[in-house]
Amino acid sequence: MNKYTLSLLILVLISVLFIIPNNSVFGQMDQNGKSKIQQSKPQPSGKKEEGKDIYKKFCLSCHQADGSGVPGMYPPLQKSDWVNGDKKRIISIVLTGLKGEIVVNDETYRQVMPAQASLSNEQIANVLTFVRNNFGNKADPISPREVASLRPPSGTFFKGK
Ligand code: HEC
DSSP: HHHHHHHHHHHHHHHHOOOOOHHHHHHHHHHHHHHHHHHHHHHSSSSOHHHHHHEEEEEHHOOTTTTTOOOBBOOOOTTTTHHHHHHHHHHHHHHHEEEEEETTTTTTEEEEOOOOOOOOOHHHHHHHHHTTSHHHHHHHOOOHHHHHHHHHHTTTTOOOO
């Protein structure tokens, strides 16, 4: 092995040493990819938020503090068949919104409810459990798992009717 080949070999070795730390960049990209997938799973929420507080922040402005709604505008949650009925239907209303004609307690509404999908599965479970046990309603609780099973995959957009 002559001097030239030796120095070439050393050069190659050095450049390999520089490439290895660069590889860790790809490692990070991998991790990012993984964390994106993890986001679509139900996130463990930090502090437990009560259904009542979530209602105040995200529902009260339309459905009112006592769940009575606003005649002709926002339907009542009091003794509503929609609230006490099928769990899947009420979960989907919060996850994807609602539009089109609906009848609540013999009144017809033709409005649009925006989706509240930015709420976590736990927040939606808590707020719906609260609504289903207040305002004159009595229905079984809703779990974060039931909400998760109905949440559309991220990247899905509401197409309307
Ligand atoms: C911007 C106003 C608005 C907000 C905020 C809102 N809603 Fe609604 N909601 C509506 C409207 C309007 C309808 C009726 C839509 C239609 O006419 O098709 C509706 C319908 C409903 C219904 C079915 C009908 C009934 O009265 O039982 C439920 C249940 C419901 N909303 C629950 C909630 C919950 C829970 C929240 C908070 C997480 C919430 N809404 C936030 C406006 C709102």
